[in-house]
Amino acid sequence: MNKTIFGKTGKNVTWLGMGGMRFEKEIPEKECIASIRYANELGINYFDTAPIYNEDRSEDIYGKAFNEMPRDQFLVATKGENEKSAKEIEKSIERSLKRLKVDQIDFYFLWCVIHPHQFEKAKMKGRSLEAIIKAKKKGLISHVGVSTHMYSEDIIKIVDSGLFEFIMIPYNALNFRAREEGLRYAKKHNLGTIVMNPLYGGVIPSFRDMVRIYSDSNNSPVEDALRFCLESPFIDVTLSGMNSREIVKENIKIAGRARKKSVKEQNRTAEMIESSHPSMCTSCNYCLSHCPEEINISSFMEIYNTYMLTGDKNSTRERYNWYTQFGPLYKSLKKAADCTQCGACEEECTQYLNIIERLEWIKDNLE
Ligand code: SF4
Ligand code: SF4
Structure with missing residues (x-):
């Protein structure tokens, strides 16, 4: 070893x-x-x-x-x-x-x-x-x-x-x-x-x-x-x-x-992995400072990544629960539902993700 x-x-x-x-x-x-x-x-x-x-x-x-x-x-x-x-x-x-x-x-x-x-x-x-x-x-x-x-x-x-x-x-x-x-x-x-x-x-x-x-x-x-x-x-x-x-x-x-x-x-x-997952959030965090609502966008997008990888709502919910109870969203006051759909994050996203749509999905299915 x-x-x-x-x-x-x-x-x-x-x-x-x-x-x-x-x-x-x-x-x-x-x-x-x-x-x-x-x-x-x-x-x-x-x-x-x-x-x-x-x-x-x-x-x-x-x-x-x-x-x-x-x-x-x-x-x-x-x-x-x-x-x-x-x-x-x-x-x-x-x-x-x-x-x-x-x-x-x-x-x-x-x-x-x-x-x-x-x-x-x-x-x-x-x-x-x-x-x-x-x-x-x-x-x-x-x-x-x-x-x-x-x-x-x-x-x-x-x-x-x-x-x-x-x-x-x-x-x-x-x-x-x-x-x-x-x-x-x-x-x-x-x-x-x-x-x-x-x-x-x-x-x-x-x-x-x-x-x-x-x-x-x-x-x-x-x-x-x-x-x-x-x-x-x-x-x-x-x-x-x-x-x-x-x-x-x-x-x-x-x-x-x-x-x-x-x-x-x-x-x-690292570059090869990123090019293999063009529609997944890579947690680069370039969007974070642009959100007027201070939503922890990348954490929500990581949760959505689970849904993209598995297509399974229960696994995605488990990840959501874990993030909010012990992980990066622990004690976070901001939810996906707080997004005002201003679009500032999507303009900055290095992966050109439809962040607003994904936050909507989390709001409707997990929150
Ligand atoms: S669209 Fe929503 S998540 Fe994106 S910057 Fe605006 S408020 Fe924040
Ligand atoms: S800029 Fe895009 S890829 Fe990077 S953390 Fe934000 S949502 Fe994820």
Whole structure:
């Protein structure tokens, strides 16, 4: 399994990491534990989890698997909520250590920063970051990072804060533009870089017969999407949610075929993907500053992308719910219904999309 140095942490991490948010309760615990151990036996050393994943089962499941794995063969990442008090985070770290059955957490994230004001609040006295830094001084945490859903402009500010050794962002072949500049900036400043959602939150594998990443590719869309991240010279770890031995096997085979690209090659790949999806939003965000209603246009268009890829209203609704409950539209006051149809965004759209029509569809079908 290919490995790389994880930015300022100096740790040697595998290109492919195991995401721990797919241990749904329908899957027997035994099977989840077996998948983790199998992934480790096949070479994966980066394991990601968080306290509330899968109705709070994920850390427990990992702990049971880690119990039987040599400590020097795996690295574990978990997270603490950004809107908590220092005391709450202290307790959360204690609980994570106990459940994961380790003496030290290798990588600890200030978790899920969606708005700049959350980051500002987390840095205040008595808030989350204070407890995280204290836990690092005590040796309970080895390295501190951040996970964020914000776009490039705000990612750059987080990198410039100098507080973190690594950063995790949502990123995949169909929405990379919105965070590409931030990702490259983080890499340039020697932060470890991790991407989540490389398979578009499960949309690509669920609709593998319908989705194409490149119009002329003979590979499966899962392979093309995973390799787009694995082969990027700006990404250290690509996280994939794996909850069965079959998925572990498939992902590891794909990772084995991946080769890091040069910057020039990666740029060419990105252009090829965009030309294969001329009618999809690429999340470039050129339209955003032109909307007088301050509607988060690209997030709504990403939701509509799901409908274009799958033709399935339920999957699109799931993505809408996720975006509004946890993702970039969390606490957003502006809905698709707030569009006044002024047309300013369509004049700026790099993909010449009928944004107004798509917002109407979201308003009528999802809001
Ligand atoms: S058409 Fe709607 S979304 Fe586009 S700029 Fe005008 S108000 Fe904003
Ligand atoms: S300009 Fe067009 S392609 Fe770019 S984010 Fe806006 S809607 Fe999407």
